[in-house]
Amino acid sequence: MKEAIVSKGLKVEIVDSPIPKPNADQVLIKVVVSGSNPKDWKLAELRNVTGNAGDDIAGVVQEVGENVIEFKPGDRVGAFHQVLQPHGSYAEYAIAWQHATFHIPPKTTFEEAAAIPLAAMTAVVGLYGHLGLPQPWTPATESMALVIHGASSAVGAYAVQFARKSNIHPLICIAGKSRPYVETLIDRTKGDVVIDYRDGDDAVVEGLKKASAGLKLLYAFDATSEHNSYATVSKVLDEGAKITGVLPPDNYEFPPRISNSVVLVGNIHTTEKDFGFIYFRYITRALQEGWFKAQPQEVVPGGLGGIKKALEDLKAGKAHAVKYVFRIADTEGVA
Template identity: 60%
Template sequence: MKEAIVSKGPSVRIVDSPIPEPNDDQVLIKVVVSGSNPKDWKLPNLFGDAINQGDDIAGIVEKVGANVFEFKPGDRVAAFHEMRTPGGSYAEYAIAWQHTTFHIPAETTFEEAAAIPLAAMTAAVALYQRLGLPQPWSPEAAAAASTPTPLIIYGAASAVGIYAVQLAQRSNIHPLLCVAGRARDHVERFIDRAKGDVVVDYREGDEAVVSALVAAAGQSGGVRHALDAVSEGSSIANIGEVFRRVAQASGGGAANGKVTFVLGGEKQGLPEGVEKSITMVGCVHKEAKDFGYVFFRYFARGLQEGWFKGQRTEVVPGGLGGIETALTNLRDGKASGVKYVFRIAETEGVGK
């Protein structure tokens, strides 16, 4: 089979590899469309290795392991491949664990499905495991409909951000204090202004962003939760300043609350009393397997019922041959409110 190997740069080469074999708890999927993520160019630069970095799978089940009970050959599925392991999605065939594989409805395209697994699960882990917000089916979520729970979503037009907006809506979390830029109109389609949701344009400058978030939070009694889907540049300091000013406005006490980031590294600018965490989506292949199992199936239900939508996609021509261009665009910040995806059948040499 054809497989794309990503190395530092990013630089991508297409190689011929054997079709991987699933173990007893895995599914072999013929990849129709693969998604991409910023980590796909960042990790080779960080670790210096050269591997198949793809983790977002959308395709058709080819073969299942002995313990797999939900899937059979021919099923239309999407899946989250375990990061930095063999059998990634940048290939004609990919491997996924059964608990991070989910059925996709007939009306959901493979392109839309390929935009979901890693980013949507990152949003779920961030909101519910790291920030401790009420899960959509919980009694606390029902009660939240009558009690404001302001939530900052910084980078709301990103894939993680747009999924966080949708999940927060299901949990009755409002007002949503969203920060976006070029794709702010995209975010507007997912929020509810009647419930106090706002979109602040970061291009207006840091002080304008902070002031607007503080003003919006003040109308609902302050803010104690933030998801930073950017986690670099001024986003960290701006969130910290919002928490600081909100605390001052409420009587000058110490700032308190929770912030979770999607990138590691030092986080300067947060006031004491604000709890910070890193959201690592790989936890659903480790200690949070049950969480991943439930939420991937919840995404499938949302797709079928229409309240959950995949991030907008852009099909990059050339199949696997388009990966280097897409990852370079991600590195250079050219993607705005869009997921780059690849139709594997367009790869030169596939099917011959």
Template identity: 55%
Template structure:
């Protein structure tokens, strides 16, 4: 099969590889579309290791492992590939664990499906597993203010969609150039609002205070920082109440400006693949299983939708351009996806 290898410096090489074989709990997927994420160019540079860094898989099941019971050949699926392991999404075939795979309903295209796995699971981990907010099947019954910083990006927009499914309001969403898209996601009638981060810290603080006042609530105790940079957590720290929670998407930064009374956490999606040394599962793996299954159901019922996307021409040969454009910040409020194969040829 053909496979794209991403080198440090975002150089992409197309090579011939053997089709990977699933183990007992894995699914082999004929990839129709692959998604694209910032970490796809970052990780080869961080670790100085060339590899197939794509992880958003969408396609048709080709084969399943001996212990897989929920999927069979021919199923339309989307899946999150385990980072830095064989079988990434920049190839004609990819591998995913069964717990990180979900059925793609017929009303969702392969292109749209490729925008979902990594970003939606990152948002779900942040809202539900880290911040402890009410799940969609047990929605909030009273006002529950939530700040979402970076609402136009894929992770931030999924956080908005999930919060809506959980009846979490008012949402105080921070965005910039793509506020029109964010406007389509929020519910003004429930007190949701948008703050333009480009206006600076004083306007951000004033905007949060006004949103809370308009909603008739005194304080905000929950925030999801889908940016974790450009003064995002510094700004958030100035408006969160005592004994509040802040979830960040990136680790290993200088968070010393965050007061001790704010409990911080990270929503690194790789945590759903972690196994402790004694073989015991971390709770995030079971969480991933539950929410990936729920994604399929919610997509079918119209409760959840994918992210706006742009198909980068060239298939695997377009991966280099897509990653370099992503690195340069050329995409706004959309995800790049790559067409690897035609469904009729799968």
């Protein structure tokens, strides 16, 4: 099979590799579309990791392990490949654990499914695992403000959708160029707002105060965790507030009144398997019901041959409210 190996300098080499075999609790998936994430370039550039960096899988089940009971060959599935392990989604075939695999409803495309796994799971781990917000099936019964910084990112957009399902309002969303996209996700009738970070930190702080007037501001999800976003949001959080993000804060010490955490989504493959199991199955239902939608996708030409450009664009911050995905069949040399 063809497989793309990413290394330092964002070099991408397409090699011939043997088709992997699933263990007893795994699924072998013939990849139709692979998704990408910012971590794909960061592993190579910041941690000098060489390997198949893809973790978002959408395709068709080829083979299952002896303990797998929910999936069979021929099923259309999405899956979250285990980070830093072999046999990722930048290949014709990939491996996923059964607890991190989900059925794709008929009306959901492979491109849409490839935009979901890692980012959606990061969103739900942040909202429900770290912030302890009401689950969608036991929604909030009173107003509770939630700040979502980076609401147009994949993680942020999925957090908005799940928070709405949990009846959490007002949602105070912070975005920039892609603000119009965020407007399609919120409910203005329930007090939800979008604040433009391009107006400056002082304007963001004032916007947060105005949007949360009369309410305690106790929850914040920083879906970008860059450019001093933690510090800006923390200025207006009340005593006992919780803030969680996707990256550790850079040279910032939180005030004693705030508890902070970082979402380690890879834990759903180790210490939080049950969490992953439940929410991936819930995502199937959410897609089927139509209240949950994938972030818009941009199909990068060339299949695996387009990975280098996509990762360079991700590094340069060119992706706005879009997921870069790769159709494997577009790869040179793939039948």
